Amino acid sequence: MPGGPSAPSASTEVAGVASDIGKRTPFQCPRVEAYVNVIRTASLFSADFERLFRSHGLSEATYNVLRILRGSKLADPAGLGEVTCQRIGEQMVSPVPDVTRLVDRLERQGLARRRRCERDRRVVYVSITPEGESLLDHLAPGVDDQHAAHCADMTEADLRRLSALLTAFRAGARSTRGVRPGQSNPNSKD
Amino acid sequence: MPGGPSAPSASTEVAGVASDIGKRTPFQCPRVEAYVNVIRTASLFSADFERLFRSHGLSEATYNVLRILRGSKLADPAGLGEVTCQRIGEQMVSPVPDVTRLVDRLERQGLARRRRCERDRRVVYVSITPEGESLLDHLAPGVDDQHAAHCADMTEADLRRLSALLTAFRAGARSTRGVRPGQSNPNSKD
DNA sequence: CGGCAACATATGTTTCAACAGATGTCGTTG
DNA sequence: CAACGACATCTGTTGAAACATATGTTGCCG
Numbered sequence: 001m002p003g004g005p006s007a008p009s010a011s012t013e014v015a016g017v018a019s020d021i022g023k024r025t026p027f028q029c030p031r032v033e034a035y036v037n038v039i040r041t042a043s044l045f046s047a048d049f050e051r052l053f054r055s056h057g058l059s060e061a062t063y064n065v066l067r068i069l070r071g072s073k074l075a076d077p078a079g080l081g082e083v084t085c086q087r088i089g090e091q092m093v094s095p096v097p098d099v100t101r102l103v104d105r106l107e108r109q110g111l112a113r114r115r116r117c118e119r120d121r122r123v124v125y126v127s128i129t130p131e132g133e134s135l136l137d138h139l140a141p142g143v144d145d146q147h148a149a150h151c152a153d154m155t156e157a158d159l160r161r162l163s164a165l166l167t168a169f170r171a172g173a174r175s176t177r178g179v180r181p182g183q184s185n186p187n188s189k190d
Numbered sequence: 191m192p193g194g195p196s197a198p199s200a201s202t203e204v205a206g207v208a209s210d211i212g213k214r215t216p217f218q219c220p221r222v223e224a225y226v227n228v229i230r231t232a233s234l235f236s237a238d239f240e241r242l243f244r245s246h247g248l249s250e251a252t253y254n255v256l257r258i259l260r261g262s263k264l265a266d267p268a269g270l271g272e273v274t275c276q277r278i279g280e281q282m283v284s285p286v287p288d289v290t291r292l293v294d295r296l297e298r299q300g301l302a303r304r305r306r307c308e309r310d311r312r313v314v315y316v317s318i319t320p321e322g323e324s325l326l327d328h329l330a331p332g333v334d335d336q337h338a339a340h341c342a343d344m345t346e347a348d349l350r351r352l353s354a355l356l357t358a359f360r361a362g363a364r365s366t367r368g369v370r371p372g373q374s375n376p377n378s379k380d
Numbered sequence: 381c382g383g384c385a386a387c388a389t390a391t392g393t394t395t396c397a398a399c400a401g402a403t404g405t406c407g408t409t410g
Numbered sequence: 411c412a413a414c415g416a417c418a419t420c421t422g423t424t425g426a427a428a429c430a431t432a433t434g435t436t437g438c439c440g
Contacts, residue, residue, distance in 0.1 A: 030349040031337045035235060036283055037356040042232030043284035044363035045225060050428095059396075085419065093226055094233035098397070100420055105396095122405045122418045147221045150362040158355060159220040165344075165352040166227040172340040173234035249426075275389065288427070290390055295426095312388045312435045 034169070045150060052142050056135065057109060063139070064092055065102050069112055069128035070136055082115065082125035111135060224359070235340060242332050246325065247299060253329070254282055255292050259302055259318035260326055272305065272315035301325060 046060060053063045068091050073081025085099040096102065103126050106112035111132035117123045151159065236250060243253045258281045263271025275289040286292065293316050296302035301322035307313045341349065 029337075030346050030353065031341045031344075034344075034349040034352045034356075035337060035340065037353045037360075038228065038232050038235065039283050041356045041360045041363075042228050044360055045228065048364045054428095061396085086417095093229050096397080097399085100418095101396080104420095120406070120418090124419065146364075147219075147225060149364065150225065150359065151221045152362045153358050154221075154224075154355075154362075156220050158358065159224040161351070162224045162355040162359065163220065163227045165348060165355065166224075166231045168343050168348065169340065169352065170227075170231045170234055172342045172344075173231075174238045174336075174339065251426085276387095286427085287429085290388095291426080294390095310388085310436070314389065 038166070038169070048146055048150070049143075052146060053139070056139060058135075058139075061092070061096060062102055062105055065099070065106060066111060066128060066132055066136055068092070069126060070133060073128055073133075080125075080127040082127045084117075084123050084125060086123075088126065106132070228356070228359070238336055238340070239333075242336060243329070246329060248325075248329075251282070251286060252292055252295055252301075255289070255296060256301060256318060256322055256326055258282070259316060260323060263318055263323075270315075270317040272317045274307075274313050274315060276313075278316065296322070 049063075050060055053060060058066070065088055068088050069081065069083065071081075072083045075081065085103065088103070089096060089099045103112060103114065107114060109131075111129055112126055113129055115125045115127070117125055154162075239253075240250055243250060248256070255278055258278050259271065259273065261271075262273045265271060275293065278293070279286060279289045293302060293304065297304060299321075301319055302316055303319055305315045305317070307315055344352075
């Protein structure tokens, strides 16, 4: 949107967002066009998933937390796969400082449980419940379908190029906060 | 994030988001990786702009509305460049049903004004005030700088390819709502 | 003209994100 | 062990998004 409502400037002929929105002309500047394309794409896809999740009482954020919890459990088949709140915050796709409340909701819904660490009573371990796992299982087909639908027009090579470009693009973001190297904590499976 | 906390699966070596987050392994599936890259990139860039705008009492959404208003004014040098709420909603980068409240805030801040249409008293015309214009002018350098910083590592060709890929990607979104063909309403300038 | 559907905007309510600051805990230092 | 700073989580509050629904308006049909 910065630069959103923009200017006419023939020459640029990608014509993507331009026709999508009420907007008529391609953007003045490839920078702005790329930016708006990113925002708009994210917003559309997010909306699709939000709709899917909300019908099961989840938001995109709480779903994401659930995924993290399950990933952690699968990485630790012996135990419960407990993770600290802090770690959850780090692994979220879009960093959220307010993990407490996300976990609150999951706990209230019986999808996650908390446990205080005895050795360091500041930290709280969070883990997924069987109900949480079965909800994820129940959701899985819909999620896969939606990914498939989103990618209908994309080849695998396209997807890889897109990821590579976005990674480069993102390198310029200022708010690369919360990006500590982090130790390897392999959550297996997907 | 759907598919967010994912799996190991050597072979995919874009390694983008994987290292960005607390996450260690590339994603199982290029689809999911592309998706997460889009979300994450949008979220980082958005955060940068949010910060910039908020220091001047705007959100990304209200800034976007202001841009639309100014674009409309520049397209109509004779008049005030009035636009209906509906039209504003269509032109937003991420579609917002709740234009009323966005305009409420701008009006309260003296950055926009409303006027009822006499011929059809259902519609409300919105236009930018001089204060709104000068705020945009004041903000412009910062916005440009931020775009420049974001694109530091990208060539112009990269940006164009990225836009093209995203446009194709977005074609698969279900929520292509509010995307009426729309008549051409050339807001000139940027 | 009365009724009715389509419309444009406004309002109410619930839910969530964001920021600030509080609480309780640990480790260290003297 | 008292004091202090760093830390992890929690709480309080405010502001905005989401969704449904209400209000007021138009145009059409009979």
